[in-house]
Amino acid sequence: MTVHFIGAGPGDPDLITVKGRRLIERCPVCLYAGSLVPPEIVACAPAGARVLDTAPMVLDEIIEEMATAHRHGQDVARVHSGDPSLYGAIAEQIRRLEALGIGYEIVPGVPAYAAAAAALGRELTIPGVAQTVILTRTAMQASAMPEGEDLATLGRARATLVIHLSVRNLAHIRRELEPLYGADCPVVVAYRVGWPDQRLIRGTLADIADEVREAKITRTALVFVGRALAASEFRDSALYDPQAAHVLRPFRKAEDGR
Secondary structure, X not given: OEEEEEEOEOOOHHHOOHHHHHHHHHOOEXXXXXXXXXXXXXXXXXXXXXXXXXXXXXXXXXXXXXXXXXXXXXXXXXXXXXXXXXXXOHHHHHHHHHHHOOEEEEEOOOOHHHHHHHHHOOOOOEOOOEOXXXXXXXXXXXXXXXXXXXXXXXXXXXXXXXXXXXXXXXXXXXXXXXXXXXXXXXXXXXXXXXXXXXXXXXXXXXXXHXXXXXXXXXXXXXXXEOHHHOOOOOOOOOOOOOOOOEOOEOOOOOOOOO
16 A cells, blocks of 8 residues: 555646656545645546545544545655745655655656746746756744845846745845845736636836735745846856857867858
8 A cells, every 4th residue: 555645736636747747547535735736636536436635634634534545555645836855845744654654755746836837928047047946935833934045135146036935025025035135027927827726926126016916916926036037138058059069069160160
């Protein structure tokens, strides 16, 4: 028996992996985070499967469902939103499973930030602008941020920031990042990416809070900050440059022979 932690993707049922869908189709027990995973994702569970929304459950109740399935020799599809390695709270579940001697595997999924970048039609790493993406959050009602992971510290890199679980903390984000990125730095708030009511709200550090307030968005959103979000004047990368040779493409002379 195995507990399969499955990344369901950002919400679009077509963005789950083939492996993830196949596991849901055959597991007799399916536990899914219904606050972020739409029912359509788990609609392919087999007839008669035990399908439970874990949003109203506590950790002990979830582990008991897994332990019961283990006693009956039943595989479990444990379905999380996006990719379970990011803010999926799987570490605490895995710790309990290991203590109980229950096997598990992790099946990656499409993370929300990647789906949002696709919806924006943007690359997050632009030559000469930003070559680093930082995934983080801010401290609100959840656990405090570890020392050295505050926005004022992370922002010194001038990287593209993807800030989770923080759409109600935009005033704090502006205070911490405006001295580092500038008031005119592009910001995008991506709401419910991959769902039918998806919205992409564009602004700057100076005005994004007003835009989001007007849109009445208070949860289920990612905050993107960085110059790469609106960069247009930048050099081409070396990846396809005819003057940049690599092992799969030898050096090419220019047409004029130089």
